[in-house]
Amino acid sequence: MSKWFLLNFVLLIVIVWNVVGHYSFPRLPVHIVFGVIGALIFLYNWTRNAVFETIRNVRSRKTKVALARFSRKVVTIHRWTGNIALLAIVIHGLLVISTYGFSLNNIKMVVGVLALIGLTLQILTGWLRLYKPTINLRYIHLYNGMMLFFLILVHILM
Ligand code: HEM
Ligand code: HEM
Numbered sequence: 001m002s003k004w005f006l007l008n009f010v011l012l013i014v015i016v017w018n019v020v021g022h023y024s025f026p027r028l029p030v031h032i033v034f035g036v037i038g039a040l041i042f043l044y045n046w047t048r049n050a051v052f053e054t055i056r057n058v059r060s061r062k063t064k065v066a067l068a069r070f071s072r073k074v075v076t077i078h079r080w081t082g083n084i085a086l087l088a089i090v091i092h093g094l095l096v097i098s099t100y101g102f103s104l105n106n107i108k109m110v111v112g113v114l115a116l117i118g119l120t121l122q123i124l125t126g127w128l129r130l131y132k133p134t135i136n137l138r139y140i141h142l143y144n145g146m147m148l149f150f151l152i153l154v155h156i157l158m
Contacts, residue, residue: 002053008043011153015039018156031095038088039152041081042119046145048078079126086123089116108158115155118148 019025019036028036048071055067093116096109104110122144129137 002050002057004050004053005047007149008047008050011039011043011149014153014156015043029099031092031099034088034092034095038085038092039156041085041088042148042152045078045082045085046149048074049142049145079130082123082126086119089119108155111151111155111158115148115151118144118151122148 015036019028019032023029023032051067051071055064055071058064058067093112096112100106100109102109122141125137125141125144129141
């Protein structure tokens, strides 16, 4: 099992904890609903990393083959969920700005915008590696995803 399963679980708990704790759950403001949808779909896509790591490390050949088969099945969904996450976050950002106005003094907003830029790069490298796979694109898609994970964690904790 990859340690990323545990880290992903931590982000899931942080998302749920924050949203249930900060707002009068279940009556959430619309901008928060879109933020949560985007964060959860990002997490779903990022779990691919945990599955890939497990495939690389697991000893049993049978488990390896079963996981690889499962992974191939969900890859078609992966590209669309990635785009849906971006759409949800663009709506989240626009709603936040129309509610509070844009301000560089709001650090949470600045980190959010950085995460939006990262997410856009993630979707771009995803489509590029689908049509023209190169080792560099693979690494950018992987390490930018990792950076995004921590950026989103910080954004939500702020
Ligand atoms: C990948 C990108 C993003 C993700 C996954 C994300 C996710 C979230 C989540 C789950 C929340 C609710 C949790 C909490 O308040 O602690 C939230 C709140 C917030 N986000 Fe984002 N966000 C992203 C991008 C952005 C962008 C681009 C902006 C700015 C335009 C932004 C500004 C904010 C603000 C100001 C709040 C607090 C709103 C409030 O308390 O009423 N976020 N975000
Ligand atoms: C939320 C956005 C996304 C995240 C977090 C994400 C994350 C990941 C991760 C962690 C992997 C495995 C990395 C590896 O070890 O090589 C991967 C693979 C891949 N991703 Fe994404 N991705 C996202 C969006 C997209 C999009 C929009 C596409 C568009 C086509 C895409 C295309 C691919 C492809 C083609 C692979 C290789 C799959 C395979 O060989 O089975 N990704 N992605």
